[in-house]
Each structure stands twice: as structure tokens, then as C-alpha cells.
Amino acid sequence: MDLVNHLSDRLLFAIPKKGRLYAKTLSLLAGSDLSFHRDNRLDIALVKNLPIALVFLPAADIPRYVGEGNVDLGITGQDQILESEMNEKVEEVLGLGFGDCKLQVQVPENGVITAVEQLVGKRIVTSFGVLTKRFFENWDPNGSTAIKNASGSVEAACALGLADGIVDLVESGETMKAAGLKPIHTLLTTTAVLIASKHPRFADLQKTIISRIRGVIVAKQYCLVTYNIERSILSQATAITPGKRAPSIISLDAPGWVAVQAMVLKKECAKKMDELEIVGAVDILVVGIDNSRA
Numbered sequence: 171m172d173l174v175n176h177l178s179d180r181l182l183f184a185i186p187k188k189g190r191l192y193a194k195t196l197s198l199l200a201g202s203d204l205s206f207h208r209d210n211r212l213d214i215a216l217v218k219n220l221p222i223a224l225v226f227l228p229a230a231d232i233p234r235y236v237g238e239g240n241v242d243l244g245i246t247g248q249d250q251i252l253e254s255e256m257n258e259k260v261e262e263v264l265g266l267g268f269g270d271c272k273l274q275v276q277v278p279e280n281g282v283i284t285a286v287e288q289l290v291g292k293r294i295v296t297s298f299g300v301l302t303k304r305f306f307e308n309w310d311p312n313g314s315t316a317i318k319n320a321s322g323s324v325e326a327a328c329a330l331g332l333a334d335g336i337v338d339l340v341e342s343g344e345t346m347k348a349a350g351l352k353p354i355h356t357l358l359t360t361t362a363v364l365i366a367s368k369h370p371r372f373a374d375l376q377k378t379i380i381s382r383i384r385g386v387i388v389a390k391q392y393c394l395v396t397y398n399i400e401r402s403i404l405s406q407a408t409a410i411t412p413g414k415r416a417p418s419i420i421s422l423d424a425p426g427w428v429a430v431q432a433m434v435l436k437k438e439c440a441k442k443m444d445e446l447e448i449v450g451a452v453d454i455l456v457v458g459i460d461n462s463r464a
């Protein structure tokens with residue numbers, strides 16, 4: 171089916187249909203109030219409250235659909251954009267704060283290979299054939315290294331005697347460890363991104379979606395810290411909580427005291443509270459942020 175012609179009055183938004191990016195992408199859509207009903211087994215879903223159609227596609231195919239203008243927006247990993255050689259053809263609009271991992275060359279932990287140059291002329295299995303080939307061209311201009319593609323379970327290739335090394339994604343390192351492998355080189359680090367076609371068809375709607383998604387990401391990353399402090403030591407406290415733009419400072423109905431409100435990165439929150447207490451802040455409260463706009 172030619173999606174563009176059947177859904178010409180809707181912005182097409184490509185969503186990873188499964189895998190590591192799926193659940194977090196759905197949570198972003200829910201936070202952005204893009205509600206939809208997806209019929210069983212159908213890979214197209216109409217958003218109920220905006221003229222948008224979600225198209226569920228493999229993460230690996232999304233850069234090409236966006237780059238070639240078949241869909242307007244998409245969510246995928248930076249690794250997939252590079253692997254499909256679409257980095258010049260798509261616009262990377264927003265980092266999404268999930269899907270962080272590294273693409274690494276891995277070899278058997280107890281084997282003789284300890285450096286990339288020892289893999290020249292040997293066998294490599296990967297699901298990143300383009301990036302791996304390009305990487306090995308630097309080490310092996312004669313192209314004697316055999317690079318084979320596998321669509322999944324790449325980590326089993328060495329144990330099965332199919333490869334001397336692999337190139338695969340690593341996040342926690344647990345898959346690598348369980349397969350008895352160790353990393354010897356990082357080709358790239360990657361994160362999930364929102365990408366857009368370079369020829370937007372619905373520029374205003376696109377801006378609205380980007381702004382909603384950005385708001386959800388900021389809300390997920392930050393919390394709001396409030397505290398009371400004597401004005402004489404305020405500067406020490408605001409140095410700890412400078413806020414995203416600047417802290418709000420409100421006079422309290424108690425001489426010499428102010429209340430401060432500032433956005434703080436969630437991952438730094440406990441440390442900031444410790445520091446605030448040390449400089450003399452009191453009544454320190456932390457609240458979550460449901461949504462935000464710049």
C-alpha cells in the first residue's frame with residue numbers, strides 16, 4: 171500500500187514496531203497525549219486527537235523511510251541512521267534519553283585475540299555490515315577480512331565457530347559476558363533520536379509534536395526542588411541549584427527568609443539535597459514534573 175497517497179491528510183510518524191525502543195517510545199507518545207487505537211496485527215494506527223498516523227516499522231528501516239520522504243517523522247537509534255547511510259538525508263531533531271548503548275568489536279574472553287589488528291583476515295559476524303565494513307577498511311585496505319551479516323543473536327557466532335570476532339551493541343554488557351566475550355574497540359556510541367524528513371509536509375503540526383515530546387523528555391529528566399533559606403546565605407544555595415534557566419526566589423512572610431524553587435536533574439537530586447542541607451537550607455522538598463514546555 172502506498173501510505174502517502176492513502177493517508178495524505180495526515181502526518182506519518184514511524185514508530186519502532188518491537189525491540190528495545192518499543193516500550194519507551196510508546197511511553198513518550200502517551201506522555202505527549204498522542205492517543206491511538208491499533209488494530210490487532212495492523213502496522214498503521216490513526217491518532218485520535220491529531221491528524222497523525224503512526225506507522226509501526228522495524229527500527230532499522232525507519233531512517234530510510236524518513237530519509238526518502240515516505241514518512242515525516244520517526245524514532246530510531248543513531249546506529250541505524252548510520253548503518254542505513256541516511257545521516258545526510260534525515261534531520262536529527264531531538265535526543266530522547268533512552269536506547270543508549272555502544273557498538274563494539276568483541277572477541278572471546280580467553281582467546282588469543284586482544285586487538286583489532288589481529289582480526290584482519292579473520293571472520294567477523296555482525297548485524298551492522300555497513301559500519302563494520304567501513305571500520306575494517308581502515309585496518310585492512312586489501313579487504314581480506316570476511317564480514318558476514320546476521321540479523322540477531324550475533325553474540326553466539328564465536329561460540330558456534332562461525333566467527334573470530336563480532337561487532338554488536340552493548341548496554342549493560344550482560345549479553346557479552348554471558349557469551350564469554352570481551353570488548354576490544356568501540357566503533358560508536360548511540361542513543362534513540364527523533365528524526366524528521368528534510369522536506370516537512372506539515373511543518374506546524376511537526377513543531378507541535380516536537381515540542382510535546384521535548385516537554386515529556388524534560389519532565390522525565392528533571393524534578394522540582396523547593397526550599398527555604400536565609401537571604402544572607404542565598405547565593406551559596408543558588409550556586410547548588412541554578413535551575414534550568416534561573417531559580418525562582420520568593421520573599422517569605424518571615425524577615426530575612428526566602429523560598430527558592432529550581433529544576434534539578436533527577437540523577438543529581440539526592441546529592442543536591444545533601445549539599446543544600448549543608449549550606450543551611452531547610453524545608454527541602456522535591457516534587458516530580460508531569461510535563462513541561464520550554
Ligand SMILES: Nc1ncnc2c1ncn2[C@@H]1O[C@H](COP(=O)(O)OP(=O)(O)OP(=O)(O)O)[C@@H](O)[C@H]1O
Pocket residue numbers: 188189190191228229230246247248249250268269270271322339340341342360361362
Ligand atoms: N541493549 C540495548 N540497550 C539499549 N539500546 C539498545 C540495545 N539494543 C539495541 N538498542 C537500540 O535499539 C535499536 C533497535 O534494536 P533492537 O535489537 O531492539 O531492534 P530489533 O532488531 O527491531 O528488535 P529485536 O532485537 O527484538 O528483533 C538499536 O538499533 C539500538 O539503537
Ligand SMILES: O=P(O)(O)OC[C@H]1O[C@H](OP(=O)(O)OP(=O)(O)O)[C@H](O)[C@@H]1O
Pocket residue numbers: 189190321322323324325338339340341342343344345346
Ligand atoms: O549489553 P546488554 O544490556 O546485554 O544488551 C546487549 C544486547 O541487546 C541487543 O540485543 P537484543 O537483546 O535486543 O536482541 P537481538 O540479539 O535479537 O538483537 C544487542 O544486540 C545485544 O545482544
